[in-house]
Amino acid sequence: MFGTSGIRGQVGRDVTASLALSVGRAVGTAGYDRVVVGRDVRESGATLLDALSAGLRECGSDVVDVGVEATPTIARAVEWLEADAGVVITASHNPPTDNGIKLWTPSGKAFGPERRAEITEIVEFESYDLAAWDGLGERTARTGARAHHREALRSAVDVDDSLEVVVDVGNGAGAITAEALAELGCHVTTLNGQPDGSFPGRPSEPTAETLEALQTVVAGTDADVGIAHDGDADRMVAVDETGTFVPKDSLLALFAREAAEDGTRVAAPVDTSLAVEDTLSAVGASLTRTRVGDVYVAERATEPDVVFGGEPSGAWIWPEQTLCPDGPLAACRLVELVADRGPLSELVASIETYPIRRTSVDVGDKRAVMEAVRSRVLESYDDVDAMDGVRVDVGDGWFLLRASGTQPLVRVTAEARAEERADVLFEEARAIVTDAAE
Missing domain, CATH: 3.40.120.10 (Alpha-D-Glucose-1,6-Bisphosphate, subunit A, domain 3)
Structure with a gap:
């Protein structure tokens, strides 16, 4: 459900009012009693924010709506308004067809893997803690965040x-x-x-x-x-x-x-x-x-x-x-x-730069492709970091093969201190992905 930057996808297909309602219920169920919410300028955000707020209130959480603002404005408002969490309805840099949901802690840090996993589990099992008729949360508008x-x-x-x-x-x-x-x-x-x-x-x-x-x-x-x-x-x-x-x-x-x-x-x-x-x-x-x-x-x-x-x-x-x-x-x-x-x-x-190459390879099953890529790289190279995809350090340069968090793509990046070496590493890295995809 969550990618590298929250939940994102096409409105009406991947991101719906039903999903927003479920996420709101899950956040309320997880014990976040006071939640700051806001959205970016996308019109679909109004509907999604209403649904999310309804889910929060159904589970007893109070909602503080700061309106249409920049994501950092809303994220900073969580601590300022003494809330337990924040939710922004946004797809950030994605096209207008998309929207999304991103969750924030009072420190300004987005929800990490453990918090995201908790929300995902509640949504998947529909284990919502719905409030009684007299325990619904309140929704209030608040100015001044900007x-x-x-x-x-x-x-x-x-x-x-x-x-x-x-x-x-x-x-x-x-x-x-x-x-x-x-x-x-x-x-x-x-x-x-x-x-x-x-x-x-x-x-x-x-x-x-x-x-x-x-x-x-x-x-x-x-x-x-x-x-x-x-x-x-x-x-x-x-x-x-x-x-x-x-x-x-x-x-x-x-x-x-x-x-x-x-x-x-x-x-x-x-x-x-x-x-x-x-x-x-x-x-x-x-x-x-x-x-x-x-x-x-x-x-x-x-x-x-x-x-x-x-x-x-x-x-x-x-x-x-x-x-x-x-x-x-x-x-x-x-x-x-x-x-x-x-x-x-x-x-x-004043910054010395080096030739860097980047591209993306369309793949059918990025998880299977990356498993094949990882196996091939570990067999062929010594200095490999598998923290996020596979990054290979060859001394005078490096390359990274990493699955996209939101699309069926494997991203290929290569850099070296010399042009020709960067080209060689880039082609070598891209070939690993294309061979695995085939």
Whole structure:
């Protein structure tokens, strides 16, 4: 039922009001008595949120509805409103046909494997603890979650210079970023600022290919930096002052270097570039690798010497602030970095990068294919990490073969310090998957 980032799928097929009702009942049955709920801008979210809230109330839980907000705004509100859990109806960067459900703890960390397993078991066995007629929970609306989040951003960031920033909201729930940057003294221009769950301005996932308008506007103006979010603003990516998309691994390395100091660690998943590891090594810090998924990065970030966690997907976690990926916080931190250290293009150029190759292979049964892949890799290579898929370290490079958490795909990633070596590793890795699929 749960993937790497909660429950997601096509509305009316995978994600239905019936499912939302069941999840709400399960969360209430599991003993979460006060639950903060909210949603992103997708119209299907209204129906799903009503069903989820009904399930919670049926099992005696009180529901605090903070409305349509960014996922990090809702996740942060769980602790602020002294709730036991939070639920966001969102499909994040997925297309408008999709929606989903993500569960949060008061620390800002998404529900981990044990909590998810508990909810799944209750739903599968329909072992709901329904309240008596006079024990139903209440549903109340609560304003102020965004203001609380903005205040946290202002307290965490200090921008001395008034920078020109372009924020591409992507028709999603991330308007808080433009508001917070304006309050920090920046001159902000927004693109695709009208909330619309059909995402008419561009696809919800912000990539170099989907951010053509942002790149053009930044390049054609005096803007110092461009910011873009996905539909629920848990992700943040950037464009430098020349209008060039900043590679996500480079952005991860920049954030990691700024947060780290001698003897500390940074958490990032198994598909993270060597560039991050080398950048941290230069300042006496180290990289600790996790499974793919912000919940696993957040879990590692609870360890005392881990000062930052990030994923190349665009999810950034500063544990001293919150354990949820906070796109608006990342945007404010990046603007602060540019104001303090100079042009983003120069900062990016200071990160030594290496050729990295990525693709996905369609497979019929990804579980069976990965079993064959794992067997082949363990027989053929010495340095293998099977924490999440199989990652092979060959000294001058590495490759990762990993099943998608939401689609019938096996993802192939390879990186080396030389172009030709990266190509060889990539073809070698892809052949392992295609042979196993056949």
